[in-house]
Amino acid sequence: MRSLLPRLRQPSRYTGIEQGAVHKDPSAVTVRAALCFPDLYEVGMSHLGQKIIYGIINRHPSWWAERCYEPDREDCDILRETGTRLATLESDTDLKDMNLVGFSITHELCYPDVLNMLDLGGIPLHTSERPQDLKACPLVIAGGGALLSAEPMAPFLDLMILGDGEETMVDLLNALEKALQEGTTRSDFLRTACAIPGIYVPSLYREGSDGRMEPLIPEAAHPTRRVVADFDSLFYPTNQVVPIATVHNRLSLEIARGCTRFCRFCHAGVVYRPARERSVETVTKLLKQCLDETGFDEISFLSLSAGDYSALRTLCSTTLDRCAEEQISLSLPSLRVGSIDDSIMDRMSSIRRTGMTLAPEAGSQRLRDVINKNVTWEQIERGCRIAFSEGYTSVKLYFMMGLPTETLDDIKGIADTAQQVVDLFYKIPNRPKGKGVQVTISVACFVPKPDTPFQFCAQDRRESLREKQKYLLSCVHSRKIKVNYHDSTTSVLEGVFAKGDRRLGRVIETAFENGAFFDTWEEYFNYDRWLDAFKTCGLDPDFYNYRTIGLDEVTPWDHLDVGVTKAHLVREYNKALEAKTTQPCNRQCSACGANKLIGGPCFDYSKNLL
Secondary structure: OHHHHHHOOOHHHHOOOOOOOOOOOHHHOOEEEEEEEOOOHHHHOOOHHHHHHHHHHHOOOOEEEEEEEOOOHHHHHHHHHHOOOOEOOOOOOEHHHOOEEEEEOOOHHHHHHHHHHHHHOOOOOOHHHOOOEOOOOOEEEEEOHHHHHOHHHHHHOOEEEOEOOHHHHHHHHHHHHHHHHHOOEHHHHHHHHOOOOOEEOHHHEEEOOOOOEEEOOHHHOOOEOEOOOOOOOOOOOOOOOOOOOOOOOOEEEEOEEOOOOOOOOOOHHHHOOOOEEOOHHHHHHHHHHHHHHHOOOEEEEEOOOHHHOOOHHHHHHHHHHHHHHHOOEEEOOOOOOOOOOHHHHHHHOOOOOOOEEEEEEOOOHHHHHHOOOOOOHHHHHHHHHHHHHOOOOEEEEEEEEOOOOOOHHHHHHHHHHHHHHHHHHOOOOOOOOOOOOEEEEEEEEOOOOOOOHHHHOOOOOHHHHHHHHHHHHHHOOOOOEEEEEOOHHHHHHHHHHHOOOOOHHHHHHHHHHOOOOOOOOOOOOOHHHHHHHHHHHOOOOHHHHOOOOOOOOOOOOOOOEOOOOHHHHHHHHHHHHOOOOOOOOOOOOOOOOHHHHOOOOOOOOOOOOO
């Protein structure tokens, strides 16, 4: 690809010369892996999972991990016109000449982008079409939260990694290294790999007469999500690649994985259970090493709910001393409403700061109880009051639309909540003088996801979502409130593939052949192209997301063990219909089943965990 750099739109995306990039002698390594992200460099370089796996592989002396990102559409055309293969950044090696090609799949709309990168890389799209010689064609794998219900991608992936990938990837590469040395065939290797905990080989399953996926061999039975129990001692990349340009140009440090809450809409809250933390000592040590190695001037403590980190006050107190001294900014994304601490906000306001972000998710208390958000207006008010008193003048509020049992009163409640925040700002006696407030409402269209209590729910129809969006806009009467909302068509398609079966693989391939990729980018998304693909394949998209799933119905993802039991999902679904809440699991165990993944209780309930 480097020969084409003068013709490509942003050649810096493809040079692989950033600080922290790993370069090795190809003749001195036994396994070469291409870590692919199915989106632009600027997006993929923000993905922490790729950075972790990149570091784990490259610290092994005989393995070499390189990066590869999807070229923009114009550059894809240039590659195809010139017959040039998509290649890795570090060594400019064609993807087809690697030993392993691994994708980080974060959401369903990037499925066609995986096919696009395989096609550009000269790799057969279907696993059944790839040669038995592992040296003649790389092993194609994928990991990420979406892989626990990714049956539509089964025809294209040799195997999927379920759950935490840090230990699974090491086990897999050890097995692949041995297979390459011994000349093992692809089929035989996959039969061996399926026995590795956390690995699912789709080709070793078929659909039974009752619709349930059945293993073809005993070794392939019961694919289970893998969890790293000792999170505190887990490897973390301190010498990260410093991007030339990226969406989030900052140091992301993962302080916890999983969540103690059980928000009934949240897929991540299930597939990253149980909650695990790094100690303050470990985080502080990693933070110093990361900053010394990379030189970032912004830190982001990463967690599904950073405010629930048990020692957040101590950690922030220690960190903010260095931030103030070196003019480094600190952000706390995923800060749960009700977890905002006065002392933390006071310290953060003394350094460079960004706006305040809160996620009430629903506009009424009834609906917040339905989704088990466990958030009250009093908590929202307290968080905003603290922020305004500390000098913040902008607040972002995240909501969802199309939630189960939702009414127009709930939609109006979104606008009412935003107006209450605006009114609150002008009641704060020590608010920033001479400045106005800006409240931004961001409203996503709810997509019922597998492995959540709302997997049984039908998705709100596109027409209904559009009407609700219009109604919300009519309820906003202040210029100090800005409303952003998502395109309902992309949410509809996301819902189809989230609950999809293997038949949808034909739809993905057909849509890709007709030009569907980069569909997460509004300017490229074409809903009619997808409808044509469904029609061509004789499938009705409404079957997948516009109907209620029976509580005892077999689903395309039932054969994959996520840890949380289906019985627990049913219990939580029934409680949702009654608007009853469930306590966080660090206060009271709800018997979700995820504790089996770490071999014992998730928490010591003899201690005060409130």
